[in-house]
Amino acid sequence: MSKVFACIKNENMKIYRRVGPRIMIGMIIAAVFILALIQNYSPIPPESMWNFVYDNIEIFVSIIIMFAVIIAAGSISGEFSKGTIKLLLVRPINRSKILLSKYVASLIFSFIMLVISVALLLIIGGMFFGFEAPSQANVTTMDGSTVENVMPHFIISIAFVGVDILMMVTIGFMISTIFHNSALAIGITIFLRFAGPNIVLALQQYDWARYILFANLNLRQHLGGASYIEGLTMTFSVITLIVYFFIFIILTWWIFIKRDVAT
Incomplete structure (x- = not known):
């Protein structure tokens, strides 16, 4: 277990010592300020910080997913493209632990x-x-429903946002592991x-559409x-997401374990 934590620590160091992730965090900070300025001078500004959070959280979920997928996809495909994967796999740590450390990081x-x-949106x-x-x-959400008991609803909403991010990062990580191509993984993810919900809406008349990942992701x-x-x-959505999650994880693990690094 100590080797796993050491690997995770090492992967975190790889991420944060690069300029890219720091630029991403800076862009998040700038985006919150810009949105606040724009909406402050709009004809109907948000009534409170809670309205501001609820109005804009979906924007930042998309931004976070994009940035996170860039990091996740690059963590595997970058090792292959640089040829460092061979050096990594000759270390006295099995492949499963290496893959797990990159995924967790x-x-x-x-x-x-x-x-x-979330902290910046609130502050x-x-x-x-x-x-x-x-x-x-007293908050009115984007779908028009009114939330009176804000804190429990807010905590649950952020937890559900976390599930959304978890699944999309897992997809990007899986594609990157399969194809060794970060651009492809980022593009597909x-x-x-963005297209997933629209595909579901186009197919919603079919009974099997309820089994599509994106019908349940949000x-x-x-x-x-x-x-x-x-x-x-x-209940159905949670079970469906769990099934998809394990399929993605098992497929990613199996391909990484079986792959010949010479390819």
């Missing part, structure tokens, strides 16, 4: 970005639109992220708004 980066984004939203206790807040649809497919339940 990518997830840690993803969730750090999520925490930073900067409070500075521009006023701080408000959760017990006093970002395409699926768990926030079960918090009050209408689900993509009529009759879709939280």
Whole structure:
């Protein structure tokens, strides 16, 4: 276990000593300020920091996924493209631990970005639109539903956002492991992220559409708004996501373990 933690620490050091991740975090900070400035001068500005968070969290989920997939995809394909994978695999650590460390480090980066984004949305939203206790807040979400008990709803929403990020990073990591191509992994994952819900809407009349990953990925649809497919339940979505998750993980692990690094 100590070797696994050492590998994860090493992968984290690889991520944060590069300029790219620091630029990504800087872009997140700048984006929050710019959105706050724009919305502060809009005809109908957010009523409070909570409205600001709810209005903009989806934007930052997409940004985080894009940045996180870039990191996750590069962690594997970068080793192959540079030829360092051969040196990595001759170390006295088995392939499973190496793969796990890269995957966990990518997830840690993803969730750090999520925490930073949420904290900035709350702080900067409070500075521009006023701080408000959760017990006093009354928020209207993007789907038009009203949230009166904000804090429990907010915590659950962020947890569901975390699931969204987890699944998309896993997809990007899997594609990168299979094809050794970070650009392909990033392109496919970002395409699926934006096109997935539209594909589901186009196929929603078919019974089998409920088994599509993207029909279930946005768990926030079960918090009050209408689900993509009529009759879709939280339990069904969670079970479906768990099944997809293990399929992605097992496929990624099997290919990485069996692959000849000479290829």
